[in-house]
Amino acid sequence: MSEHNEHARHIVGPGVYLVILLALLVGTALTVWASYVDLGFWNPIIALAIATTKAMLVVLFFMHVWYSNKLTKLAIIAGVFMFLVLISMTLTDYISRAWGQW
Amino acid sequence: MPDNSVSAHGASERTEIAHEEHPAYLRHHFNSTAQQADAAGFAMWLFLLTEVMFFGGLFTAYLVYRNWYYPAFVVGSHQLNVVWGTTNTAVLIFSSFTMAMGVWCAQTRRRRGLVLSLTLTFILGLVFLGIKTVEYREKIEKHHVPGFHYSVQSFLDPQSDPEVYKEYHDKPLVPDMARHTELYFSLYFLMTGMHALHMIIGIGILGFMILRARAGAYTAGHETFVDNFGLYWHFIDIIWIYLFALLYLISRH
Numbered sequence: 001m002s003e004h005n006e007h008a009r010h011i012v013g014p015g016v017y018l019v020i021l022l023a024l025l026v027g028t029a030l031t032v033w034a035s036y037v038d039l040g041f042w043n044p045i046i047a048l049a050i051a052t053t054k055a056m057l058v059v060l061f062f063m064h065v066w067y068s069n070k071l072t073k074l075a076i077i078a079g080v081f082m083f084l085v086l087i088s089m090t091l092t093d094y095i096s097r098a099w100g101q102w
Numbered sequence: 103m104p105d106n107s108v109s110a111h112g113a114s115e116r117t118e119i120a121h122e123e124h125p126a127y128l129r130h131h132f133n134s135t136a137q138q139a140d141a142a143g144f145a146m147w148l149f150l151l152t153e154v155m156f157f158g159g160l161f162t163a164y165l166v167y168r169n170w171y172y173p174a175f176v177v178g179s180h181q182l183n184v185v186w187g188t189t190n191t192a193v194l195i196f197s198s199f200t201m202a203m204g205v206w207c208a209q210t211r212r213r214r215g216l217v218l219s220l221t222l223t224f225i226l227g228l229v230f231l232g233i234k235t236v237e238y239r240e241k242i243e244k245h246h247v248p249g250f251h252y253s254v255q256s257f258l259d260p261q262s263d264p265e266v267y268k269e270y271h272d273k274p275l276v277p278d279m280a281r282h283t284e285l286y287f288s289l290y291f292l293m294t295g296m297h298a299l300h301m302i303i304g305i306g307i308l309g310f311m312i313l314r315a316r317a318g319a320y321t322a323g324h325e326t327f328v329d330n331f332g333l334y335w336h337f338i339d340i341i342w343i344y345l346f347a348l349l350y351l352i353s354r355h
Binding site (some may be wrong): 011012013014017018020022024025028031032035036037038039043044047048050051054055059060063068069071072075076079080082083084086087090091094095 | 140143144147148151154155158161162165166169170184191192195196198199201203206209210247311332333336337339340343344345347348350351352354355
């Protein structure tokens with residue numbers, strides 16, 4: 001661990017940032033286009049999938065998590081996992097209460 | 103046994119460093135500047151995770167109520183302008199890019215590049231808030247701000263709102279469901295308002311950073327503040343990415 005800390009920090013250059021910028025703009029165009037196509041049940045799922053892909057790109061490259069140490073990665077994964085547990089437990093409760101009535 | 107060797111190693115390292123020259127910004131309770139930067143970055147992430155929980159509560163409320171009062175949330179969402187929303191998403195993505203470039207400039211000690219990047223980020227942040235103001239004003243004019251002056255006219259009689267009607271041809275809602283559009287707008291203002299508050303705080307800090315960067319701060323090896331502010335700014339961008347999808351897009355078709 002202490003050895004790891006001695007390493008010079010990885011510097012992410014403009015090239016990577018430019019590629020991510022373009023990917024995010026393409027993702028935005030794609031999600032706006034997809035929202036106008038009637039896919040019924042799949043519309044929100046696709047919108048959230050694209051949003052999550054964009055968020056992952058921001059976290060991994062703009063926020064340098066791809067290059068960060070294990071402690072930071074683990075803390076983020078634990079935090080997001082905790083959030084997903086909370087939200088899915090809440091939603092299973094609300095969705096199952098009116099089961100069969102929709 | 104392993105404990106002893108670790109502490110002995112740590113102690114010798116500490117005495118070694120105490121006698122060495124070190125940058126003025128290295129606090130004495132850290133072994134190295136890299137360790138100090140790692141600790142600061144980790145702490146920033148812990149703060150951002152509390153923010154995830156904070157916004158997560160709002161997102162959960164939105165999903166639960168959308169599930170309950172689906173028709174009201176769909177017509178409420180049709181009141182939002184996708185062109186403004188998309189423009190703002192692009193503005194915020196560009197501002198994240200300029201902020202990332204600012205971090206790179208600080209790391210590679212480019213003072214003018216850093217000032218330029220931070221200034222562009224500052225301006226794009228203001229553009230975002232300007233567009234948000236235009237959107238908020240339209241809601242105020244149409245009495246779609248929750249409260250005493252809230253009006254369900256657009257939802258009881260969609261044809262009275264020709265601009266939205268010609269695009270979506272919404273059917274009138276029964277009064278009970280129409281009332282629940284107020285809930286959609288409550289969540290809309292709460293979520294975008296909290297997001298905007300984070301933007302305002304961020305823009306304030308950016309102003310401070312621009313002044314400091316012009317004086318040569320952050321480009322002499324100690325760029326932790328810029329790094330961590332970058333994390334904050336990108337986090338706000340991520341929140342907007344989800345707000346845009348949930349508030350503007352998923353009820354569009």
